Amino acid sequence: MNMTALIWRKEFKDALRDKRSVLAAMSYAFFGPMLMAVAFFFLISQLTDPSDVEISIEGKEHAPELVQHLQLQGIVERQQPWPDTVTPITLSIPAQWAEQIKRAEPVTVTLRADWSAQKQQTEIKRVERAVQAYAAQITHYRMILRGIDPRMAQPINLSKQDLATRGSKAALIMGSVLVFIILSVFWSGMNVAIDISAGERERNSLEFLLSQPLSTQSIVWGKGLAATSFAVFGAALSLVLIPIIFNYVPLQEIGMSVNFSVPMMLLMFVLLIPLALLATALQLFVSFRAKNFKEAQTYISFLLIIPMAASFGVEFARLKTPILYYLPLTGQHQTFLSLIRGEGVNWLGASVSAVATLVLALLIGQLIARMLKSEKTVFGL
Amino acid sequence: MINVQRLSKSFKEVQALDNLSFSAPDGQITGLLGPNGAGKTTCLRIIYGLLKSEQGEALINGIDANQDPINARRQIGIFPDKFGLYERLTVREQIRYFAQLHGLSGMELEQRTELVINQLDMSSLANRKSAGFSQGQRMKVALAQALVHNPKHLILDEPSRGLDVMSTRILRDILREQRAQGTCILFSSHVMQEVAALCDRVVVMAKGRVAAEGTPQELCELTGESALEEAFVKIIGSDEGIAA
Numbered sequence: 369m370n371m372t373a374l375i376w377r378k379e380f381k382d383a384l385r386d387k388r389s390v391l392a393a394m395s396y397a398f399f400g401p402m403l404m405a406v407a408f409f410f411l412i413s414q415l416t417d418p419s420d421v422e423i424s425i426e427g428k429e430h431a432p433e434l435v436q437h438l439q440l441q442g443i444v445e446r447q448q449p450w451p452d453t454v455t456p457i458t459l460s461i462p463a464q465w466a467e468q469i470k471r472a473e474p475v476t477v478t479l480r481a482d483w484s485a486q487k488q489q490t491e492i493k494r495v496e497r498a499v500q501a502y503a504a505q506i507t508h509y510r511m512i513l514r515g516i517d518p519r520m521a522q523p524i525n526l527s528k529q530d531l532a533t534r535g536s537k538a539a540l541i542m543g544s545v546l547v548f549i550i551l552s553v554f555w556s557g558m559n560v561a562i563d564i565s566a567g568e569r570e571r572n573s574l575e576f577l578l579s580q581p582l583s584t585q586s587i588v589w590g591k592g593l594a595a596t597s598f599a600v601f602g603a604a605l606s607l608v609l610i611p612i613i614f615n616y617v618p619l620q621e622i623g624m625s626v627n628f629s630v631p632m633m634l635l636m637f638v639l640l641i642p643l644a645l646l647a648t649a650l651q652l653f654v655s656f657r658a659k660n661f662k663e664a665q666t667y668i669s670f671l672l673i674i675p676m677a678a679s680f681g682v683e684f685a686r687l688k689t690p691i692l693y694y695l696p697l698t699g700q701h702q703t704f705l706s707l708i709r710g711e712g713v714n715w716l717g718a719s720v721s722a723v724a725t726l727v728l729a730l731l732i733g734q735l736i737a738r739m740l741k742s743e744k745t746v747f748g749l
Numbered sequence: 750m751i752n753v754q755r756l757s758k759s760f761k762e763v764q765a766l767d768n769l770s771f772s773a774p775d776g777q778i779t780g781l782l783g784p785n786g787a788g789k790t791t792c793l794r795i796i797y798g799l800l801k802s803e804q805g806e807a808l809i810n811g812i813d814a815n816q817d818p819i820n821a822r823r824q825i826g827i828f829p830d831k832f833g834l835y836e837r838l839t840v841r842e843q844i845r846y847f848a849q850l851h852g853l854s855g856m857e858l859e860q861r862t863e864l865v866i867n868q869l870d871m872s873s874l875a876n877r878k879s880a881g882f883s884q885g886q887r888m889k890v891a892l893a894q895a896l897v898h899n900p901k902h903l904i905l906d907e908p909s910r911g912l913d914v915m916s917t918r919i920l921r922d923i924l925r926e927q928r929a930q931g932t933c934i935l936f937s938s939h940v941m942q943e944v945a946a947l948c949d950r951v952v953v954m955a956k957g958r959v960a961a962e963g964t965p966q967e968l969c970e971l972t973g974e975s976a977l978e979e980a981f982v983k984i985i986g987s988d989e990g991i992a993a
Contacts, residue, residue, distance in 0.1 A: 381842075575799065
């Protein structure tokens with residue numbers, strides 16, 4: 369009977385009976401996409417905010433047409449007083465408005481606001497645009513009255529389409545979904561990995577297991593596969609749940625469409641398997657060195673920074689080098705990015721990074737097996 | 750037959766074993782008697798290959814566990830210093846697991862598992878998970894794990910610690926049964942009564958060395974004392990760390 373398989377079966381059964389491990393593997397896959405969906409709801413509603421801008425208008429009796437125009441643009445007079453923490457946005461219309469308009473003199477309308485206030489940026493811009501639009505309208509009438517084609521005053525028609533912010537926000541959304549998927553293999557098997565290494569030591573059963581007639585390789589791979597099974601299960605669960613949950617997020621409102629097709633998800637799943645093995649190997653390496661469960665948990669939370677840095681870091685730093693396609697972790701991330709953007713996949717890169725991931729995991733496994741032969745590690749000398 | 754020859758081992762500045770030699774013959778119970786910190790556990794861990802000696806060798810049936818740990822360990826059943834149980838597995842599952850690790854399968858696996866469960870009189874525990882077991886019950890499970898593959902050698906590290914009278918009796922009966930089958934039994938203890946009641950041969954250890962060796966009777970004669978306890982104190986030169 370194969371010892372690795374024997375240990376795998378025993379550890380898997382053991383872990384399945386551990387409610388904490390099962391819950392840890394499931395909760396990430398369940399609550400993660402949920403949380404993300406909620407965050408996106410907020411983001412989308414903010415981006416497509418159609419509500420009125422409320423400002424203070426001084427001297428509105430002097431220019432009722434302007435006020436009416438503003439109202440049509442969704443800019444209304446504020447009824448409640450401004451809160452202390454917010455700088456008021458105030459538009460002042462001078463008393464000589466009607467007279468100066470009549471004489472075709474420039475009227476000075478003052479907009480007072482705090483341009484550095486991040487939250488009011490869009491509101492201030494909307495007021496600016498509305499006033500400018502009204503001014504353009506007046507220009508229009510005046511020129512027509514004088515028999516001039518108003519287009520004369522517009523030699524260039526700059527067509528501004530505000531896609532930039534939406535585009536980057538969409539990339540951010542998809543980027544975080546990908547990071548979430550990649551993290552699922554690190555998260556779901558974590559509890560099992562700690563339990564069968566540091567936990568085994570803490571429960572004083574490690575010494576007896578190591579005294580049995582089998583190689584430390586069998587022990588490491590049996591245990592590694594048990595934790596990997598949980599990691600893979602967690603990954604599969606989040607891959608299944610993400611499309612379902614994202615069905616309910618109105619991504620189309622910000623001009624985004626993500627197509628989670630079945631072949632794409634299957635490909636992602638296959639690519640995640642070597643990564644799950646690597647994640648488990650790293651976790652076992654760390655937690656076999658820890659004296660107890662708690663210590664292992666502390667070290668492993670540091671370990672979670674690696675996948676986050678590798679995926680978020682690359683995303684934010686806009687790092688673009690072909691090497692990323694071939695390395696473990698970044699390779700999977702790049703392939704996922706291409707998949708979700710509907711671009712062609714760098715197949716060579718994806719395969720090389722998969723093999724590299726597998727090789728790295730195997731090397732770490734052999735290292736742990738050697739570690740378990742060392743009395744320093746086993747007895748913490 | 751377990752043969753320990755000139756073992757030396759140190760941890761940083763502490764010399765745990767210092768040129769230790771003794772042997773445990775088949776069909777006899779050899780007691781490793783010594784105060785706390787004498788190096789008993791270190792010696793046993795070297796025998797089953799978890800620690801490496803700096804000098805000398807420990808042979809189980811002629812095999813050095815430092816050279817060939819897998820074959821050496823096939824020959825032995827171990828009751829370790831720390832015996833944690835898998836509390837989410839039932840007793841039967843645990844015993845079967847270790848039987849399988851020793852290569853048992855099929856009919857032999859089932860028979861040996863049932864046999865050892867009956868031998869230790871724990872049929873009523875067999876399908877329970879070991880969480881919440883008493884010290885005596887835990888000892889039984891650990892002993893079953895050591896015995897299930899019917900080893901030719903038994904190495905027990907202070908098996909009677911924390912046991913009540915009834916559990917101690919069961920343990921002794923089992924060890925005597927094993928001796929009758931020709932098993933080589935090596936066990937460490939710092940409990941005098943137990944050694945006197947059970948052992949055919951006693952190896953008295955102090956500060957990593959063999960202080961004296963022989964039957965309990967011989968040790969008493971050697972020191973001119975009538976009780977083993979007095980003989981022991983005389984041999985190691987102090988009464989530190991001994992339980993009567």
